[in-house]
Amino acid sequence: xxxxxxxxxxxxxxxxxxxxxxxxxxxxxxxxxxxxxxxxxxxxxxxxxxxxxxxxxxxxxxxxxxxxxxxxxxxxxxxxxxxxxxxxxxxxxxxxxxxxxxxxxxxxxxxxxxxxxxxxxxxxxxxxxxxxxxxxxxxxxxxxxxxxxxxxxxxxxxxxxxxxxxxxxxxxxxxxxxxxxxxxxxxxxxxxxxxxxxxxxxxxxxxxxxxxxxxxxxxxxxxxxxxxxxxxxxxxxxxxxxxxxxxxxxxxxxxxxxxxxxxxxxxxxxxxxxxxxxxxxxxxxxxxxxxxxxxxxxxxxxxxxxxxxx
Numbered sequence: 392x393x394x395x396x397x398x399x400x401x402x403x404x405x406x407x408x409x410x411x412x413x414x415x416x417x418x419x420x421x422x423x424x425x426x427x428x429x430x431x432x433x434x435x436x437x438x439x440x441x442x443x444x445x446x447x448x449x450x451x452x453x454x455x456x457x458x459x460x461x462x463x464x465x466x467x468x469x470x471x472x473x474x475x476x477x478x479x480x481x482x483x484x485x486x487x488x489x490x491x492x493x494x495x496x497x498x499x500x501x502x503x504x505x506x507x508x509x510x511x512x513x514x515x516x517x518x519x520x521x522x523x524x525x526x527x528x529x530x531x532x533x534x535x536x537x538x539x540x541x542x543x544x545x546x547x548x549x550x551x552x553x554x555x556x557x558x559x560x561x562x563x564x565x566x567x568x569x570x571x572x573x574x575x576x577x578x579x580x581x582x583x584x585x586x587x588x589x590x591x592x593x594x595x596x597x598x599x600x601x602x603x604x605x606x607x608x609x610x611x612x613x614x615x616x617x618x619x620x621x622x623x624x625x626x627x628x629x630x631x632x633x634x635x636x637x638x639x640x641x642x643x644x645x646x647x648x649x650x651x652x653x654x655x656x657x658x659x660x661x662x663x664x665x666x667x668x669x670x671x672x673x674x675x676x677x678x679x680x681x682x683x684x685x686x687x688x689x690x691x692x693x694x695x696x697x698x699x700x701x
Contacts, residue, residue, distance in 0.1 A: 392520050393437050393652050394545070396447045396511065396536045397430015398503040398527040399463075399473065400482035401455045402677060404637070407487045410495045417487070426462040426678045427484050428503070429525040429552065432638050436645025437523070438467035440667060441684040442652045447472045447510050447536075448528075449502040455481035456502070466678065472510055476502035492633040492672060503528055508535035516543040523548045523648045526555055534561040541566075548651075550644040551578070559602070567605045567651075568598065569644050575608050591616050592700060596623055605657060609643060609668075611636075617661055617697070624697040626661040629669035629690060638677030643668035646687065658697035666690050 402425045411417045426435070430448050438444040446468045450456030452475045459481060460470050482501040488494045506528050516522065522540035524533050524547070534557075537547050541564035550569040551557070554577060562568065562578075570578070575594045595608040599618035607617045614627040646667035650660035667687045674680035 393442045393444045393523055393648055394447060394511070394514055394516065394520060394540070395430050395434035395437070395444060395523045396506075396508070396528075396533065397433065397523070397525045398428035398482060398500070398506075399431040399446070399448050399450050399459050400428035400484045400498065400503070401459065402427030402484045402486055402637075404486045404488060404676060406675075407489055410487050410489050410493065423676070425676045426459055427638070428482055429527045429550070429641055431459065431463055432641035432677045433523055433525065433550070433645035433648070434468045435463060435466040435678045436642045436667065436681045437649040437652075439681050439683050440646045440649035440663075440687060442649040443469075445469045445472055445514060447506075447514070449474050449476040449479070449506045451475065451479055451481035451502045452477050453480055455483075462678065472514065474510065476505040479505050486637055488635050488637060488675070492636045494635070494637045496637075498527070500527070506532050508532050508539055511536055511539055516540045516545040518544045518546070520545040521548060521648050521652050522546070523550070523644065525550045525644075526552055526557075530555070530557065530561075537561070537564045540564070548644070548648050550640070552640055562602045562604065565602075565604050567607060568602070569607045569609065569647065571609045571611070571640065575606070592618075592623060592625070607647065607661065609640060614665055615643075615661060617657055619657055623700045624658045624661060625700055626658070626665050626697040627694060629666050629694045631669045631673050633672045635675045635680065636672050638680060639668045639672050641677060642671035642681050645681075658699070661697045662691060662694055663687060666694055
């Protein structure tokens with residue numbers, strides 16, 4: 392079983408000819424409205440990938456909140472711990488997507504700022520449960536949730552996105568940390584130089600060794616690397632025609648946790664998550680673009696297994 396402690400938003404998606412520079416106005420023909428929020432996205436991705444998923448968070452007492460609850464339920468997510476925040480509207484994200492599939496996002500958090508780790512108290516958080524968190528809620532609520540779950544025996548995954556400063560002690564209750572290169576460099580104290588980010592394998596190994604946890608470092612179209620103890624793996628990316636990268640990281644995190652929940656080991660889970668994330672880029676939107684378990688399994692053979700690095 393997976394418990395997702397995280398955000399729920401409405402996404403307003405604009406297909407633009409180019410992402411606006413500071414001070415620039417960009418016109419487009421229209422927009423689409425869809426479900427979003429990193430927590431909700433990861434919950435839906437995990438449920439579509441075959442896991443039993445409970446969503447813990449808050450929406451507003453408004454039409455958007457009712458709509459988001461219904462969409463999550465249609466995806467197979469259990470929502471009795473998704474509460475209504477009377478004093479706040481449902482969160483909203485404004486997303487611009489250019490013809491290459493690159494995006495730019497602004498989030499108004501709304502009800503997400505009222506989420507409290509005490510909402511976990513009614514859930515069984517034993518050793519057969521995975522708690523999946525992101526970094527889109529208040530930091531105190533998220534770190535409290537991770538500590539509570541770990542104290543009750545659950546296994547914990549923290550996708551540290553969007554990037555932000557965290558106290559290193561917050562990593563103590565984390566079993567698996569999922570980060571991109573920028574997030575990993577920020578935690579590891581690495582600088583960006585003229586050649587780009589530092590060596591991702593070195594970053595993953597350093598973070599894993601320093602904090603005593605497994606680290607999964609996502610590399611976008613270059614796949615991902617993972618470090619756990621004295622072992623490190625690299626997985627490639629499934630070649631696809633990219634329509635929209637919005638939510639790809641959430642599809643990866645949700646798919647990874649679903650694969651671990653079904654008993655796959657970390658390198659096998661990397662492969663499953665990488666295929667799911669790639670397939671999500673072939674459609675517009677976040678949750679709308681997520682593949683099902685059968686779609687992922689049908690393409691697993693097109694991506695070589697994770698390589699164990701020396």
